[in-house]
Amino acid sequence: MRNKGAEFVWFDGKFVKWEDATIPVMAHSLHYGTAVFEGIRAYGTENNLFIFRLEDHMKRLHRSASIYCLELRNNVKELCDATLRLAQKIVMKRSCYIRPLTFVGLHGIDLNITKESPTHTVIIIFPFERYFNEEGIRACISSWRRIHDNSSPPLAKAAGNYLNSVLATQECKRNGYDESIMLDIHGNVSEASGENIFLVKNNKISTPSIASSTLEGITRETAMTIAHRSGYNIVERPITRTELYMADELFLTGTAAEIVGITHLDGKPICDGKEGPITKKIREMYAQIVCGRVGEYMEWLTPVW
Ligand SMILES: Cc1ncc(COP(=O)(O)O)c(C=O)c1O
Structure with missing residues:
Protein backbone atom coordinates (compact mmCIF):
# COMPACT_ATOMS: atom_id res chain seq x y z
CA MET A 1 0.00 0.00 0.00
CA PHE A 128 -5.35 -6.20 0.37
CA GLU A 129 -5.83 -9.24 -1.83
CA ARG A 130 -3.43 -12.03 -2.89
CA TYR A 131 0.30 -11.89 -2.15
CA PHE A 132 1.58 -14.90 -4.11
CA ASN A 133 0.24 -16.88 -7.03
CA GLU A 134 -2.11 -19.59 -5.72
CA GLU A 135 -0.60 -22.26 -8.01
CA GLY A 136 2.72 -22.10 -6.20
CA ILE A 137 5.98 -20.20 -6.16
CA ARG A 138 9.62 -20.55 -7.15
CA ALA A 139 11.96 -20.14 -4.20
CA CYS A 140 15.69 -20.15 -3.64
CA ILE A 141 18.01 -20.73 -0.71
CA SER A 142 19.34 -17.36 0.35
CA SER A 143 23.02 -16.68 0.83
CA TRP A 144 21.92 -14.58 3.84
CA ARG A 145 21.53 -16.41 7.17
CA ARG A 146 18.49 -15.78 9.33
CA ILE A 147 19.19 -13.58 12.38
CA HIS A 148 20.09 -15.56 15.48
CA ASP A 149 18.58 -15.41 18.95
CA ASN A 150 21.90 -14.32 20.44
CA SER A 151 21.94 -11.13 18.39
CA SER A 152 18.43 -10.07 17.45
CA PRO A 153 15.57 -12.20 18.83
CA PRO A 154 13.72 -13.77 15.86
CA LEU A 155 10.66 -14.44 18.05
CA ALA A 156 10.02 -10.71 18.40
CA LYS A 157 8.28 -9.19 15.41
CA ALA A 158 10.50 -6.13 15.57
CA ALA A 159 11.03 -3.64 12.76
CA GLY A 160 14.83 -3.87 12.86
CA ASN A 161 14.71 -7.64 12.23
CA TYR A 162 13.29 -7.03 8.80
CA LEU A 163 16.55 -5.64 7.39
CA ASN A 164 17.58 -9.30 7.29
CA SER A 165 14.43 -10.11 5.27
CA VAL A 166 15.05 -7.14 2.97
CA LEU A 167 18.50 -8.43 2.01
CA ALA A 168 17.17 -11.92 1.35
CA THR A 169 14.27 -10.59 -0.71
CA GLN A 170 16.47 -8.28 -2.80
CA GLU A 171 18.78 -11.16 -3.62
CA CYS A 172 15.98 -13.54 -4.59
CA LYS A 173 14.18 -10.97 -6.78
CA ARG A 174 17.45 -10.02 -8.51
CA ASN A 175 17.83 -13.67 -9.43
CA GLY A 176 14.26 -14.05 -10.67
CA TYR A 177 12.71 -15.99 -7.76
CA ASP A 178 9.50 -15.29 -5.85
CA GLU A 179 10.78 -15.90 -2.33
CA SER A 180 13.91 -16.81 -0.40
CA ILE A 181 14.42 -19.47 2.25
CA MET A 182 17.02 -18.64 4.85
CA LEU A 183 19.16 -21.12 6.74
CA ASP A 184 19.90 -20.51 10.41
CA ILE A 185 23.35 -19.82 11.79
CA HIS A 186 24.04 -23.59 12.03
CA GLY A 187 23.06 -24.23 8.42
CA ASN A 188 19.66 -25.77 9.13
CA VAL A 189 16.51 -24.52 7.43
CA SER A 190 14.94 -21.58 9.24
CA GLU A 191 12.18 -19.80 7.33
CA ALA A 192 11.40 -17.54 4.41
CA SER A 193 11.76 -13.76 4.51
CA GLY A 194 8.15 -13.39 5.66
CA GLU A 195 6.79 -16.93 6.07
CA ASN A 196 7.36 -20.19 7.93
CA ILE A 197 8.19 -23.31 5.96
CA PHE A 198 6.81 -26.87 6.01
CA LEU A 199 8.09 -30.04 4.37
CA VAL A 200 6.07 -33.16 3.49
CA LYS A 201 7.80 -36.51 3.01
CA ASN A 202 6.01 -39.88 2.96
CA ASN A 203 2.84 -38.25 4.29
CA LYS A 204 4.67 -36.86 7.34
CA ILE A 205 4.79 -33.12 7.85
CA SER A 206 7.81 -31.40 9.41
CA THR A 207 8.63 -27.79 10.17
CA PRO A 208 11.68 -26.19 11.82
CA SER A 209 11.22 -25.64 15.54
CA ILE A 210 11.56 -22.16 17.00
CA ALA A 211 15.13 -23.13 17.96
CA SER A 212 15.93 -22.72 14.24
CA SER A 213 15.46 -18.92 14.53
CA THR A 214 11.90 -18.81 13.25
CA LEU A 215 9.11 -16.42 14.09
CA GLU A 216 6.35 -18.33 15.87
CA GLY A 217 3.89 -17.75 13.05
CA ILE A 218 0.19 -17.66 13.73
CA THR A 219 -0.51 -19.16 10.29
CA ARG A 220 2.11 -21.82 11.11
CA GLU A 221 0.11 -22.76 14.19
CA THR A 222 -3.11 -22.63 12.17
CA ALA A 223 -1.67 -24.98 9.52
CA MET A 224 -0.46 -27.35 12.23
CA THR A 225 -3.91 -27.41 13.80
CA ILE A 226 -5.60 -28.07 10.44
CA ALA A 227 -3.09 -30.82 9.62
CA HIS A 228 -3.41 -32.39 13.04
CA ARG A 229 -7.23 -32.39 12.93
CA SER A 230 -7.02 -33.89 9.42
CA GLY A 231 -5.08 -36.83 10.86
CA TYR A 232 -1.49 -35.90 9.94
CA ASN A 233 1.48 -36.17 12.22
CA ILE A 234 3.51 -32.94 12.45
CA VAL A 235 7.05 -32.87 13.77
CA GLU A 236 9.02 -29.76 14.77
CA ARG A 237 12.68 -30.58 14.22
CA PRO A 238 15.93 -29.41 12.61
CA ILE A 239 15.63 -29.69 8.82
CA THR A 240 18.60 -29.77 6.45
CA ARG A 241 18.84 -27.99 3.12
CA THR A 242 19.07 -31.26 1.15
CA GLU A 243 15.84 -32.52 2.72
CA LEU A 244 14.07 -29.62 1.02
CA TYR A 245 15.23 -30.69 -2.46
CA MET A 246 14.16 -34.29 -1.70
CA ALA A 247 10.74 -33.40 -0.26
CA ASP A 248 7.45 -34.60 -1.71
CA GLU A 249 5.96 -31.17 -0.98
CA LEU A 250 7.06 -27.85 0.44
CA PHE A 251 4.79 -25.05 1.50
CA LEU A 252 4.98 -21.67 3.21
CA THR A 253 2.62 -20.15 5.75
CA GLY A 254 2.17 -16.51 6.66
CA THR A 255 -0.54 -13.93 7.14
CA ALA A 256 0.21 -12.16 3.85
CA ALA A 257 1.19 -15.27 1.88
CA GLU A 258 -1.51 -17.44 3.49
CA ILE A 259 -0.66 -21.05 2.51
CA VAL A 260 1.29 -21.49 -0.69
CA GLY A 261 3.20 -24.38 -2.22
CA ILE A 262 6.81 -24.12 -3.35
CA THR A 263 6.90 -25.86 -6.73
CA HIS A 264 10.57 -25.20 -7.51
CA LEU A 265 13.58 -24.64 -5.30
CA ASP A 266 16.78 -23.22 -6.78
CA GLY A 267 15.37 -24.02 -10.20
CA LYS A 268 14.74 -27.69 -9.39
CA PRO A 269 11.17 -29.02 -9.32
CA ILE A 270 9.89 -30.26 -5.98
CA CYS A 271 8.54 -33.72 -6.80
CA ASP A 272 6.64 -33.11 -10.08
CA GLY A 273 6.87 -29.32 -9.86
CA LYS A 274 3.20 -28.85 -8.98
CA GLU A 275 1.36 -28.08 -5.76
CA GLY A 276 1.20 -31.30 -3.72
CA PRO A 277 -2.05 -32.90 -2.43
CA ILE A 278 -1.43 -32.24 1.27
CA THR A 279 -0.53 -28.60 0.60
CA LYS A 280 -3.69 -28.26 -1.49
CA LYS A 281 -5.83 -29.78 1.24
CA ILE A 282 -4.46 -27.50 3.95
CA ARG A 283 -4.56 -24.44 1.69
CA GLU A 284 -8.17 -25.04 0.70
CA MET A 285 -9.25 -25.69 4.27
CA TYR A 286 -7.49 -22.48 5.39
CA ALA A 287 -9.32 -20.50 2.68
CA GLN A 288 -12.64 -21.84 3.97
CA ILE A 289 -11.81 -21.20 7.63
CA VAL A 290 -10.77 -17.56 7.21
CA CYS A 291 -14.04 -16.81 5.43
CA GLY A 292 -16.12 -18.24 8.27
CA ARG A 293 -17.27 -21.35 6.39
CA VAL A 294 -16.10 -23.97 8.91
CA GLY A 295 -18.06 -24.06 12.16
CA GLU A 296 -15.38 -25.56 14.41
CA TYR A 297 -12.95 -22.71 13.63
CA MET A 298 -15.31 -19.77 14.08
CA GLU A 299 -13.67 -18.85 17.39
CA TRP A 300 -10.66 -17.61 15.39
CA LEU A 301 -12.77 -15.01 13.62
CA THR A 302 -13.87 -11.58 14.78
CA PRO A 303 -16.80 -10.28 12.73
CA VAL A 304 -16.64 -6.54 12.08
CA TRP A 305 -20.27 -5.98 11.23
C1 LIG B 1 9.87 -13.52 9.31
C2 LIG B 1 8.48 -14.05 9.34
N1 LIG B 1 8.27 -15.35 9.56
C3 LIG B 1 7.05 -15.88 9.60
C4 LIG B 1 5.92 -15.10 9.39
C5 LIG B 1 4.55 -15.71 9.47
O1 LIG B 1 3.91 -15.28 10.63
P1 LIG B 1 2.33 -15.18 10.71
O2 LIG B 1 1.81 -16.47 10.23
O3 LIG B 1 2.04 -14.92 12.13
O4 LIG B 1 1.93 -14.05 9.80
C6 LIG B 1 6.08 -13.74 9.15
C7 LIG B 1 4.93 -12.87 8.93
O5 LIG B 1 4.51 -12.17 9.78
C8 LIG B 1 7.37 -13.19 9.12
O6 LIG B 1 7.56 -11.89 8.89
Whole structure:
Protein backbone atom coordinates (compact mmCIF):
# COMPACT_ATOMS: atom_id res chain seq x y z
CA MET A 1 0.00 0.00 0.00
CA ARG A 2 2.00 2.96 -1.26
CA ASN A 3 -0.90 5.40 -1.41
CA LYS A 4 -3.63 6.40 0.97
CA GLY A 5 -5.37 3.23 2.17
CA ALA A 6 -8.30 4.69 4.09
CA GLU A 7 -9.69 7.98 5.41
CA PHE A 8 -8.52 7.39 8.99
CA VAL A 9 -5.95 5.55 11.05
CA TRP A 10 -6.05 4.94 14.78
CA PHE A 11 -3.20 6.83 16.49
CA ASP A 12 -2.67 6.71 20.28
CA GLY A 13 -6.36 6.30 21.00
CA LYS A 14 -7.74 8.74 18.42
CA PHE A 15 -8.93 8.50 14.86
CA VAL A 16 -6.58 10.67 12.80
CA LYS A 17 -6.88 11.48 9.10
CA TRP A 18 -4.50 9.33 7.04
CA GLU A 19 -2.56 12.36 5.76
CA ASP A 20 -2.26 13.89 9.25
CA ALA A 21 -0.79 10.73 10.81
CA THR A 22 2.86 11.76 10.57
CA ILE A 23 5.90 11.35 12.81
CA PRO A 24 8.89 13.66 13.53
CA VAL A 25 12.12 13.05 11.60
CA MET A 26 13.89 12.44 14.91
CA ALA A 27 11.55 9.59 15.87
CA HIS A 28 13.86 7.00 17.47
CA SER A 29 12.33 4.10 15.56
CA LEU A 30 13.17 5.71 12.23
CA HIS A 31 16.86 5.75 13.15
CA TYR A 32 17.25 2.57 15.16
CA GLY A 33 14.37 0.25 14.14
CA THR A 34 12.88 0.43 17.64
CA ALA A 35 9.36 -0.62 16.72
CA VAL A 36 7.29 -3.79 16.91
CA PHE A 37 4.38 -4.60 14.68
CA GLU A 38 1.82 -7.12 13.51
CA GLY A 39 0.35 -8.14 10.19
CA ILE A 40 -3.27 -9.26 10.36
CA ARG A 41 -5.73 -10.08 7.62
CA ALA A 42 -9.45 -9.60 7.44
CA TYR A 43 -11.55 -11.40 4.84
CA GLY A 44 -14.55 -9.81 3.18
CA THR A 45 -17.36 -12.23 2.44
CA GLU A 46 -21.00 -11.89 1.43
CA ASN A 47 -21.91 -12.23 5.15
CA ASN A 48 -19.36 -10.09 6.95
CA LEU A 49 -15.77 -8.91 7.24
CA PHE A 50 -13.92 -11.41 9.42
CA ILE A 51 -10.65 -10.55 11.16
CA PHE A 52 -8.49 -13.63 11.52
CA ARG A 53 -6.98 -14.40 14.95
CA LEU A 54 -7.05 -10.77 16.03
CA GLU A 55 -6.45 -11.44 19.71
CA ASP A 56 -3.53 -13.79 19.02
CA HIS A 57 -1.84 -11.12 16.92
CA MET A 58 -2.32 -8.45 19.58
CA LYS A 59 -0.93 -10.82 22.21
CA ARG A 60 2.16 -11.34 20.05
CA LEU A 61 2.50 -7.56 19.67
CA HIS A 62 2.63 -7.32 23.45
CA ARG A 63 5.22 -10.10 23.69
CA SER A 64 7.39 -8.44 21.02
CA ALA A 65 7.16 -5.10 22.85
CA SER A 66 8.13 -6.64 26.17
CA ILE A 67 11.41 -8.02 24.79
CA TYR A 68 12.54 -4.48 24.00
CA CYS A 69 10.89 -2.86 27.07
CA LEU A 70 8.64 -0.82 24.80
CA GLU A 71 5.73 0.44 26.86
CA LEU A 72 2.47 -0.51 25.16
CA ARG A 73 -0.16 1.67 26.75
CA ASN A 74 -3.14 -0.32 25.48
CA ASN A 75 -3.92 -3.83 26.63
CA VAL A 76 -4.87 -6.61 24.20
CA LYS A 77 -8.59 -6.00 24.56
CA GLU A 78 -8.23 -2.27 23.94
CA LEU A 79 -6.17 -2.94 20.81
CA CYS A 80 -8.74 -5.43 19.52
CA ASP A 81 -11.57 -2.97 20.21
CA ALA A 82 -9.64 -0.16 18.51
CA THR A 83 -9.14 -2.32 15.42
CA LEU A 84 -12.84 -3.12 15.26
CA ARG A 85 -13.84 0.51 15.70
CA LEU A 86 -11.37 1.64 13.05
CA ALA A 87 -12.66 -0.93 10.52
CA GLN A 88 -16.18 0.33 11.21
CA LYS A 89 -15.16 3.99 11.05
CA ILE A 90 -13.61 3.60 7.59
CA VAL A 91 -16.54 1.38 6.53
CA MET A 92 -14.21 -1.44 5.53
CA LYS A 93 -16.11 -4.33 3.98
CA ARG A 94 -13.57 -5.85 1.61
CA SER A 95 -10.55 -8.02 2.33
CA CYS A 96 -7.84 -5.96 3.95
CA TYR A 97 -4.57 -5.93 5.84
CA ILE A 98 -4.32 -4.58 9.37
CA ARG A 99 -1.01 -3.19 10.60
CA PRO A 100 -0.66 -2.36 14.31
CA LEU A 101 2.69 -0.71 15.04
CA THR A 102 4.20 0.41 18.32
CA PHE A 103 7.24 2.64 17.95
CA VAL A 104 9.59 4.78 20.00
CA GLY A 105 9.06 8.48 19.39
CA LEU A 106 11.35 11.32 20.42
CA HIS A 107 14.15 9.86 22.52
CA GLY A 108 17.20 11.60 21.07
CA ILE A 109 20.11 9.33 20.24
CA ASP A 110 19.84 7.47 23.54
CA LEU A 111 19.79 3.69 23.03
CA ASN A 112 18.61 2.98 26.56
CA ILE A 113 14.95 2.34 25.89
CA THR A 114 13.06 1.87 29.13
CA LYS A 115 9.41 1.75 30.11
CA GLU A 116 9.62 5.54 30.49
CA SER A 117 10.66 6.11 26.84
CA PRO A 118 7.91 7.67 24.73
CA THR A 119 6.07 5.13 22.61
CA HIS A 120 3.17 5.49 20.22
CA THR A 121 0.81 2.95 18.75
CA VAL A 122 -0.88 3.22 15.41
CA ILE A 123 -3.30 0.88 13.66
CA ILE A 124 -3.56 1.14 9.89
CA ILE A 125 -6.03 -0.74 7.68
CA PHE A 126 -5.89 -0.93 3.89
CA PRO A 127 -7.42 -3.10 1.16
CA PHE A 128 -5.35 -6.20 0.37
CA GLU A 129 -5.83 -9.24 -1.83
CA ARG A 130 -3.43 -12.03 -2.89
CA TYR A 131 0.30 -11.89 -2.15
CA PHE A 132 1.58 -14.90 -4.11
CA ASN A 133 0.24 -16.88 -7.03
CA GLU A 134 -2.11 -19.59 -5.72
CA GLU A 135 -0.60 -22.26 -8.01
CA GLY A 136 2.72 -22.10 -6.20
CA ILE A 137 5.98 -20.20 -6.16
CA ARG A 138 9.62 -20.55 -7.15
CA ALA A 139 11.96 -20.14 -4.20
CA CYS A 140 15.69 -20.15 -3.64
CA ILE A 141 18.01 -20.73 -0.71
CA SER A 142 19.34 -17.36 0.35
CA SER A 143 23.02 -16.68 0.83
CA TRP A 144 21.92 -14.58 3.84
CA ARG A 145 21.53 -16.41 7.17
CA ARG A 146 18.49 -15.78 9.33
CA ILE A 147 19.19 -13.58 12.38
CA HIS A 148 20.09 -15.56 15.48
CA ASP A 149 18.58 -15.41 18.95
CA ASN A 150 21.90 -14.32 20.44
CA SER A 151 21.94 -11.13 18.39
CA SER A 152 18.43 -10.07 17.45
CA PRO A 153 15.57 -12.20 18.83
CA PRO A 154 13.72 -13.77 15.86
CA LEU A 155 10.66 -14.44 18.05
CA ALA A 156 10.02 -10.71 18.40
CA LYS A 157 8.28 -9.19 15.41
CA ALA A 158 10.50 -6.13 15.57
CA ALA A 159 11.03 -3.64 12.76
CA GLY A 160 14.83 -3.87 12.86
CA ASN A 161 14.71 -7.64 12.23
CA TYR A 162 13.29 -7.03 8.80
CA LEU A 163 16.55 -5.64 7.39
CA ASN A 164 17.58 -9.30 7.29
CA SER A 165 14.43 -10.11 5.27
CA VAL A 166 15.05 -7.14 2.97
CA LEU A 167 18.50 -8.43 2.01
CA ALA A 168 17.17 -11.92 1.35
CA THR A 169 14.27 -10.59 -0.71
CA GLN A 170 16.47 -8.28 -2.80
CA GLU A 171 18.78 -11.16 -3.62
CA CYS A 172 15.98 -13.54 -4.59
CA LYS A 173 14.18 -10.97 -6.78
CA ARG A 174 17.45 -10.02 -8.51
CA ASN A 175 17.83 -13.67 -9.43
CA GLY A 176 14.26 -14.05 -10.67
CA TYR A 177 12.71 -15.99 -7.76
CA ASP A 178 9.50 -15.29 -5.85
CA GLU A 179 10.78 -15.90 -2.33
CA SER A 180 13.91 -16.81 -0.40
CA ILE A 181 14.42 -19.47 2.25
CA MET A 182 17.02 -18.64 4.85
CA LEU A 183 19.16 -21.12 6.74
CA ASP A 184 19.90 -20.51 10.41
CA ILE A 185 23.35 -19.82 11.79
CA HIS A 186 24.04 -23.59 12.03
CA GLY A 187 23.06 -24.23 8.42
CA ASN A 188 19.66 -25.77 9.13
CA VAL A 189 16.51 -24.52 7.43
CA SER A 190 14.94 -21.58 9.24
CA GLU A 191 12.18 -19.80 7.33
CA ALA A 192 11.40 -17.54 4.41
CA SER A 193 11.76 -13.76 4.51
CA GLY A 194 8.15 -13.39 5.66
CA GLU A 195 6.79 -16.93 6.07
CA ASN A 196 7.36 -20.19 7.93
CA ILE A 197 8.19 -23.31 5.96
CA PHE A 198 6.81 -26.87 6.01
CA LEU A 199 8.09 -30.04 4.37
CA VAL A 200 6.07 -33.16 3.49
CA LYS A 201 7.80 -36.51 3.01
CA ASN A 202 6.01 -39.88 2.96
CA ASN A 203 2.84 -38.25 4.29
CA LYS A 204 4.67 -36.86 7.34
CA ILE A 205 4.79 -33.12 7.85
CA SER A 206 7.81 -31.40 9.41
CA THR A 207 8.63 -27.79 10.17
CA PRO A 208 11.68 -26.19 11.82
CA SER A 209 11.22 -25.64 15.54
CA ILE A 210 11.56 -22.16 17.00
CA ALA A 211 15.13 -23.13 17.96
CA SER A 212 15.93 -22.72 14.24
CA SER A 213 15.46 -18.92 14.53
CA THR A 214 11.90 -18.81 13.25
CA LEU A 215 9.11 -16.42 14.09
CA GLU A 216 6.35 -18.33 15.87
CA GLY A 217 3.89 -17.75 13.05
CA ILE A 218 0.19 -17.66 13.73
CA THR A 219 -0.51 -19.16 10.29
CA ARG A 220 2.11 -21.82 11.11
CA GLU A 221 0.11 -22.76 14.19
CA THR A 222 -3.11 -22.63 12.17
CA ALA A 223 -1.67 -24.98 9.52
CA MET A 224 -0.46 -27.35 12.23
CA THR A 225 -3.91 -27.41 13.80
CA ILE A 226 -5.60 -28.07 10.44
CA ALA A 227 -3.09 -30.82 9.62
CA HIS A 228 -3.41 -32.39 13.04
CA ARG A 229 -7.23 -32.39 12.93
CA SER A 230 -7.02 -33.89 9.42
CA GLY A 231 -5.08 -36.83 10.86
CA TYR A 232 -1.49 -35.90 9.94
CA ASN A 233 1.48 -36.17 12.22
CA ILE A 234 3.51 -32.94 12.45
CA VAL A 235 7.05 -32.87 13.77
CA GLU A 236 9.02 -29.76 14.77
CA ARG A 237 12.68 -30.58 14.22
CA PRO A 238 15.93 -29.41 12.61
CA ILE A 239 15.63 -29.69 8.82
CA THR A 240 18.60 -29.77 6.45
CA ARG A 241 18.84 -27.99 3.12
CA THR A 242 19.07 -31.26 1.15
CA GLU A 243 15.84 -32.52 2.72
CA LEU A 244 14.07 -29.62 1.02
CA TYR A 245 15.23 -30.69 -2.46
CA MET A 246 14.16 -34.29 -1.70
CA ALA A 247 10.74 -33.40 -0.26
CA ASP A 248 7.45 -34.60 -1.71
CA GLU A 249 5.96 -31.17 -0.98
CA LEU A 250 7.06 -27.85 0.44
CA PHE A 251 4.79 -25.05 1.50
CA LEU A 252 4.98 -21.67 3.21
CA THR A 253 2.62 -20.15 5.75
CA GLY A 254 2.17 -16.51 6.66
CA THR A 255 -0.54 -13.93 7.14
CA ALA A 256 0.21 -12.16 3.85
CA ALA A 257 1.19 -15.27 1.88
CA GLU A 258 -1.51 -17.44 3.49
CA ILE A 259 -0.66 -21.05 2.51
CA VAL A 260 1.29 -21.49 -0.69
CA GLY A 261 3.20 -24.38 -2.22
CA ILE A 262 6.81 -24.12 -3.35
CA THR A 263 6.90 -25.86 -6.73
CA HIS A 264 10.57 -25.20 -7.51
CA LEU A 265 13.58 -24.64 -5.30
CA ASP A 266 16.78 -23.22 -6.78
CA GLY A 267 15.37 -24.02 -10.20
CA LYS A 268 14.74 -27.69 -9.39
CA PRO A 269 11.17 -29.02 -9.32
CA ILE A 270 9.89 -30.26 -5.98
CA CYS A 271 8.54 -33.72 -6.80
CA ASP A 272 6.64 -33.11 -10.08
CA GLY A 273 6.87 -29.32 -9.86
CA LYS A 274 3.20 -28.85 -8.98
CA GLU A 275 1.36 -28.08 -5.76
CA GLY A 276 1.20 -31.30 -3.72
CA PRO A 277 -2.05 -32.90 -2.43
CA ILE A 278 -1.43 -32.24 1.27
CA THR A 279 -0.53 -28.60 0.60
CA LYS A 280 -3.69 -28.26 -1.49
CA LYS A 281 -5.83 -29.78 1.24
CA ILE A 282 -4.46 -27.50 3.95
CA ARG A 283 -4.56 -24.44 1.69
CA GLU A 284 -8.17 -25.04 0.70
CA MET A 285 -9.25 -25.69 4.27
CA TYR A 286 -7.49 -22.48 5.39
CA ALA A 287 -9.32 -20.50 2.68
CA GLN A 288 -12.64 -21.84 3.97
CA ILE A 289 -11.81 -21.20 7.63
CA VAL A 290 -10.77 -17.56 7.21
CA CYS A 291 -14.04 -16.81 5.43
CA GLY A 292 -16.12 -18.24 8.27
CA ARG A 293 -17.27 -21.35 6.39
CA VAL A 294 -16.10 -23.97 8.91
CA GLY A 295 -18.06 -24.06 12.16
CA GLU A 296 -15.38 -25.56 14.41
CA TYR A 297 -12.95 -22.71 13.63
CA MET A 298 -15.31 -19.77 14.08
CA GLU A 299 -13.67 -18.85 17.39
CA TRP A 300 -10.66 -17.61 15.39
CA LEU A 301 -12.77 -15.01 13.62
CA THR A 302 -13.87 -11.58 14.78
CA PRO A 303 -16.80 -10.28 12.73
CA VAL A 304 -16.64 -6.54 12.08
CA TRP A 305 -20.27 -5.98 11.23
C1 LIG B 1 9.87 -13.52 9.31
C2 LIG B 1 8.48 -14.05 9.34
N1 LIG B 1 8.27 -15.35 9.56
C3 LIG B 1 7.05 -15.88 9.60
C4 LIG B 1 5.92 -15.10 9.39
C5 LIG B 1 4.55 -15.71 9.47
O1 LIG B 1 3.91 -15.28 10.63
P1 LIG B 1 2.33 -15.18 10.71
O2 LIG B 1 1.81 -16.47 10.23
O3 LIG B 1 2.04 -14.92 12.13
O4 LIG B 1 1.93 -14.05 9.80
C6 LIG B 1 6.08 -13.74 9.15
C7 LIG B 1 4.93 -12.87 8.93
O5 LIG B 1 4.51 -12.17 9.78
C8 LIG B 1 7.37 -13.19 9.12
O6 LIG B 1 7.56 -11.89 8.89
